Amino acid sequence: MKIVIVIPTYNEKETLPTLIEKLYSEVEKIAEKFDIIIIDDASPDGTGLVADELNKKYHNISVVKRNSKLGLGSAYKEGFQMALEKFDPDYIVQMDADHSHDPKEIALMIDKIKECDYVVASRHLPGSTIIGWNAQRKLLHSMSGAMARKFAKLDNTDPTSGFRMFKKNVLKSVDFSEIKSDGFAFQVELLRYLKMKGLKGTEIPTKFVNRKEGKSKMGLNETLQFSKMCYRLLKNRR
Ligand SMILES: Nc1nc2c(ncn2[C@@H]2O[C@H](COP(=O)(O)OP(=O)(O)OP(=O)(O)O)[C@@H](O)[C@H]2O)c(=O)[nH]1
Ligand SMILES: [Mg+2]
Numbered sequence: 001m002k003i004v005i006v007i008p009t010y011n012e013k014e015t016l017p018t019l020i021e022k023l024y025s026e027v028e029k030i031a032e033k034f035d036i037i038i039i040d041d042a043s044p045d046g047t048g049l050v051a052d053e054l055n056k057k058y059h060n061i062s063v064v065k066r067n068s069k070l071g072l073g074s075a076y077k078e079g080f081q082m083a084l085e086k087f088d089p090d091y092i093v094q095m096d097a098d099h100s101h102d103p104k105e106i107a108l109m110i111d112k113i114k115e116c117d118y119v120v121a122s123r124h125l126p127g128s129t130i131i132g133w134n135a136q137r138k139l140l141h142s143m144s145g146a147m148a149r150k151f152a153k154l155d156n157t158d159p160t161s162g163f164r165m166f167k168k169n170v171l172k173s174v175d176f177s178e179i180k181s182d183g184f185a186f187q188v189e190l191l192r193y194l195k196m197k198g199l200k201g202t203e204i205p206t207k208f209v210n211r212k213e214g215k216s217k218m219g220l221n222e223t224l225q226f227s228k229m230c231y232r233l234l235k236n237r238r
Contacts (some may be wrong), residue, residue, distance in 0.1 A: 001030075001031050001032055001033075001090050001091070001110075001120045002031065002032065002033045002034065002035075002087065002088070002089040002090050002091075002118070003027060003030075003031040003033075003034040003035075003089055003090065003091050003092070003093060003106070004034070004035050004037060004083040004087045004089040004091075004092050004093070005027070005034065005035070005036045005037070005093045005094075005095065005106075006021060006029055006036075006039065006044060006076060006079035006080060006083055006092060006093070006095075007019070007036065007037070007038050007039070007055045007079075007094075007095060007096070007097050008038075008039045008072050008075035008076060008079065008096075008097070009038055009039065009040045009043060009047045009051070010040070010041050010042075010043050010069060010217055011043045011044065011045045011047060011214055011215065011217075012043065012045075012047050012097040012098060013043070013045045013046055013047045013050045013214075014132055014213040014214050015097050015098045015099055015211070015213050015214050016038070016047060016054065016097050016223075017050065017054060018038065018099070019096075019097055019098075019103075020054050020058065020061070022103045023036065023103045024058065026104050026106060026107070027106060028238045029105050029107075030070070030089075030106065030110060033089075034060065034238070035060045035061075035062065035083075035086075035087050035089070036058075036060060036061045036062070037061075037062045037064065037079045037082055037083055038051045038061060038062070038063050038064065038077045038097075039064045039066065039075035039076075039078055039194055039222065040063065040064065040065055040066065040067050041068060041069040041070055041071075041075065042065065042066060042067055042068055042069065048063060051063040059069065059154075061108050062082070062086070064078060064079070066080065068079075070182060070219075071181075071182035071183040071186075072162075072181075072183055072184050072186060072187075072217070072223070073179070073181045073182045073183055073184070073185065073186020073187075073189075074182040074186075076094060076171065076186060076190075077176045077179070077182075077186075079094075080092060080094075080171050080174075080176070081176065083171075084138045084171060084172055088168070089168060090167070090168055091109075091110065091113060091165050091166065091167060091168065092165070092166050092168065092171055093106055093109070093163075093164070093165045094162060094163070094164050094165075094166075095162065095163050096162050096163070098213070098214055099209060099211065099212070099213075100163075100208050100209055100210035100211060101121065101163040101208070102207055102209075104121065105121055105156055105163070105204065105206055106165070108204050108206060109121070109165040109204060110165070112202050112204055113165055113167060113202075115202060116200045116201060116202045117166070117167055117170045117194070117199040117200050117201060118164060118165060118166040118167065118170050118194065118199065118201045118202075118203075119164065119165045119201065119202055119203070119204060120156060120158065120163070120164050120191075120201055120203050121158075121161055121163035121164065121202075121203070121204055121205075121206035121208075122156070122157045122158035122161060122203040122204065122205065122206060123141075123158050123228075124145075124157040124158050125157060125203055125204070125205040128203035128205040128206055128207070128208070129207045129208065129223060130208045130210075131207070131208065131209045131210060132209060132210030132212075133210050137210070140218075140223070141160065143201065144160050144223075144226060145158065145159055145160055147226070147227075147230050148160060148188040148191075148230075150230075151229075151230035151233045151234050152188050152189070152191065152192040152230070152233050153192070153193055153233075154188070154192060154195060156201070156203065157203060158203070159187070159188050159191055160184070160187050160188060161187070161206070162187055163206060168185050170194065170199055173197065173199075174190070174193060174194075177189045178193065180229070180232070181225065181229050182225075183189040183221070183222050183225040183226075184218060184222045184225070184226060185222075185225050185228075185229040188226075188229065189229060189233075192233065224236075225228070
């Protein structure tokens with residue numbers, strides 16, 4: 001079985017090396033072949049060069065260096081398409097670089113995906129935990145989750161989760177030009193797109209740990225983009 005893991009990065013030079021090390025020890029046990037795609041948006045801290053060094057050590061890391069900060073959703077669009085064209089894997093995983101998502105849970109996703117089209121790691125199932133968020137971050141998260149459920153008509157317990165696994169044919173069936181969001185709102189718009197196509201997802205509980213190194217990229221601009229997406233969905237404009 002072949003897996004590709006797509007990781008968008010912006011200023012993650014502290015977190016990336018240890019994440020790649022953990023991915024190796026976990027994913028090597030479960031996949032016959034696995035590749036990692038890092039989509040870096042000209043990180044000023046030199047994450048792109050750190051990724052090149054990691055590839056010299058591990059040999060199966062493809063580093064895409066873009067010229068400017070084009071957004072998380074835009075990075076996933078490019079990374080998913082590259083995964084399909086270059087590697088033709090059975091499963092594609094998306095995850096953050098900041099250790100919020102535990103590579104150990106990829107094995108649980110593989111067990112679950114056999115019954116459905118895609119799996120989302122949810123922070124709101126029995127057995128899930130969120131470690132290290134302050135009250136403001138919790139509030140922002142519950143508001144964005146509630147808005148996603150209402151405006152995108154999703155029934156996911158955690159529609160903004162960025163830790164997911166897809167079967168190859170699921171992503172092959174996506175026309176990425178129809179997903180307008182290039183920022184964090186992409187996560188919700190993709191779920192809505194898959195739901196409208198009649199594809200079925202399932203959820204697994206996850207242990208989500210707030211980043212200890214580097215800085216969050218979730219800011220006012222992302223919140224505005226998210227609100228715009230909700231408005232667009234409400235008006236039923238794509
Ligand atoms: N290529 C690329 N990656 C990005 C961009 N914005 C964020 N990322 C990456 O996307 C992932 C998620 O970003 P985070 O800053 O961790 O966002 P978050 O998890 O919602 O926020 P925190 O909970 O505060 O960490 C990380 O791996 C980031 O480095 C971007 O514009 N381009
Ligand atoms: Mg994060």
